Amino acid sequence: MDEFSILRFVHFIGLTLMGSGLIGVFACDMRSRKTTDLKLFNQLVLMISMFYDGIVVPGALLLLGSGTWLIVEYYDGWAFLEEPWLVGMVGLFLFEFIEGNTITRIFFVRLRRLSSEAMVEGKWTDDLVKARGEQLASFTHFLDLPILFVIVSLAVLRPDDWVYFTVATVLAVGFATVLNIIIPRLYPWDTSIRNDIE
Secondary structure (H helix, E strand, O other): OOHHHHHHHHHHHHHHHHHHHHHHHHHHHHHHHHEEEEHHHHHHHHHHHHHHHHHHHHHHHHHHHHHHHHHHHHOOOOHHOOHHHHHHHHHHHHHHHHHHHHHHHHHHHHHHHHHHHHHOOOOOOOOHHHHOOOHHHHHHHHHHHHHHHHHHHHHHHHOOOOHHHHHHHHHHHHHHHHHHHHHHHOOOOOOOOOOOOO
């Protein structure tokens, strides 16, 4: 097997890990919205951390490493800037990488800390109830999968102009915005909380 095939295979593994991890995070987040049980909520937050730190981040690092190597070796380094589809992939990946390790990660780390503190106290705290309803983190969370789909579609279709990239990105942001409006109505954070964790 040649170097190019190995790098593409590693890239595919990274994509699989990242995508499956993001789906796991999404599923746990949706379930956490419907629970009134603090113990279950804490377990779901811990699962979100496991999916994110144990699957999404390693997948993203594999994508970053193999993608950089592929660009350097097979697209003559900075010459990749002449390929709109590749520039779009790199730009969206970097956006996701930075956003995921700032807004999203900071939110879930804080949620994990607050839920652990609430478990120690044996009841839902005001800080935890307030934190789990924050909208910015929800929006960036809903944006993750649509942007990943745009990245994959750029790799598959390889458009030679910026029209597809622009339209697909606008649609992804629009879809995330719709999700951010509709999902809280379909799966509202249940405020009729139980403080018994026996």
